[in-house]
Amino acid sequence: MSRMAPILPHVVIVGGGFAGLWAARALRRAPVRITLVDRGNHHLFQPLLYQVATAGLSAPDIAAPLRQILRRQHNVVVQMATVSRVHADAREIELDHADGPRRLRYDYLLLASGAGHAYFGHDEWAAHAPGLKTLDDALDLRRKLLLAFERAEAATDPDDRDAWLSFAIIGGGPTGVELAGTLAEIARHTLGGEFRNIDPARARVRLIEAGPRVLSSFPEDLSDKARLQLEKLGVEVQTGAAVDEITGEGFRRDGTFVRARTIVWAAGVSASPLGRCLDAPLDRAGRVRVRPDLSVPGHPEVFVAGDLAAIDRADGRPVPGVAPAAKQMGRHVARMIRARIRGQPGEGAPFRYRDFGNLATIGRMAAVVDLGAWRFSGMLAWWFWLVAHLFFLIGFRNRSVVLLNWSVAYWTHQRAARIILGGDDRSDTQ
Incomplete structure (x- = not known):
């Protein structure tokens, strides 16, 4: 009689981002x-997402199909689907497919489905202040930013x-700082001489942070340098108070309503x-409080x-919720x-995060760079940021x-990707 091949343990990974892909x-x-399993078909290099939103890069520059990345890894099957629920007691996840829901059984599960936008109880603001988490977000935002100059011209x-x-x-973290600085550069340099009825350099770019300083995760001296570099680019940095209202016409802060037809959310x-x-x-943001080995209390076969x-x-x-931590x-x-x-049940070795430092380009x-013992800003930091991001991109x-x-x-x-797609959608003027 022929011997049957052993049935291998089934590992299901939800999410093709940094954590999920590096685990696979x-x-x-x-x-x-x-x-x-991922709702999209690609892995996205999120640290450069703002560059797609500001027309510096195209979507394929910072993303690659998951099947292409894993094509030589024969123990992986990729499914494009949305996971609607986890049934931990049954060791199953529920998938929403076009032809109806399905269940997928696992022996081990890794949930790495990431995070979305948080509007701090004001979800109605999302319609007027889009965030930046996905390629769809970036392409929609790029269209919105470029159309603003066209609307001003008309x-x-x-x-x-x-x-x-x-x-x-809205939001003075790395994403907000990078967006504000790049947008100011576009207005003052990229678009110069291209319009007849407006001067793009007159555009006002405001960066609004509820806390006392931008880049609060950086040391205070680097935060101060970042603010000075932003202001040198023409960005109006406003700290110390949150927005109270956001509409299609603008925002209210400190009791004053400011007209602004383009608002971007980078605050939570x-x-x-x-x-x-x-x-x-x-926790307060809805993240799972995992055990030291990243498993879920009561379910050692489930990891987050x-x-x-x-x-x-x-x-x-x-x-921190950054790419190096997710990879680790x-x-x-x-x-x-x-x-x-290998038969080692129970709690495993604790996760130890190795902090390689913080980078932000302005x-x-x-840029500013915090490597612990070494801190620097300006031109040297910008070159360091550039080399680091090139090194960690997914492919040659x-x-x-x-x-x-x-x-x-x-x-x-x-900037290489300044094409407005989708025609002249007048809903953008509402």
């Missing part, structure tokens, strides 16, 4: 079969023209709702990583799964195209 790759030689009323040339970025995140399915403790996981470092500070979490979960397969030749083609586009932008101030 770390299991390439493990005796498992892997199903990677406006016959001076007040309407000024409103279209008024931009507000809310964890994926899948965490609520686990009957596990959550990336922006959906809440875990503290040895000094009590939370592990993904690799750690892979080690824990291999340990389980504009052309302007991506790196080559991004380097080419950045080189052109550096020498000419031009």
Whole structure:
């Protein structure tokens, strides 16, 4: 009689971001079969998403199909589907497919479904202040930003023209700082001489932060330098008070209503709702409070990583929601799964986050870098930021195209992806 091949443990990974993809790759030689489920078909390099939104890069420059990335890893099957629920007691997840719901059984589960936007109880603001988490967000925002200048060019009323040339970025973290600095550069350099009825350099770019300073996760001296570099670019940095109202016409802050037809939300995140399915403790942002080995209390076969996981470092500070942390979490979960397969049940080795530092770019030749013992800003920090992001891009083609586009932008101030798609949608004027 022929001997039947052993049935390998089934590992299901929800999310093809940094945590999910790095876990899958770390299991390439493990005796498992892997199903990677994601609502999209691509892995996205989120740190450069704002560059797509501001027309510096195209979508394929910072994204790659998951099937292409994993084509040589034969123990992985990729499914494009939305996970609607986790049934932890039954060891199943529920998928929403075009032909109806399905259930997928697992032996080990990694939830790495990320986070969305949080409007702090004002979800109605989302219609007027879009955020930036996905490629769809970036393409919609790019269209909105470029159309604002077109609307200003066509406006016959001076007040309407000024409103279209008024931009507000809500949130002074890295995304907000990078968006504000780049948008100011576009207005003052890229678009110069291209319009006849407006001067794009007259555009007002406001960066609004409720806290006392921008880049609050950086040391205070670097935060101060970032503010000075932003102001040098022409950004109006406003700190110390939150917005009270956002409408299609503008925003209210400190009792004053400011007309601004283009508002971008970069102020808060809310964890994926899948965490609520686990009957596990959550933090205020909806992230799952995991055990030290990243498993879920009461379900050692279920792991959570990336922006959906809440875990503290040895000094009590939370592990930040950044790409390096997500990658490290993904690799750690892979080690824990291999340990389980080897017959080491119960709680595994604790996750130890290795902090490589913080980077943020502000504009052309302007950035801040915090590497712990070394802190620097300006031109050197900008080159460091550029090299680091090129190094961590997913493939050689991506790196080559991004380097080419950045080189052109550096020498000419031009941006490669300034095409408005979708026609002249008048709903943008409402």
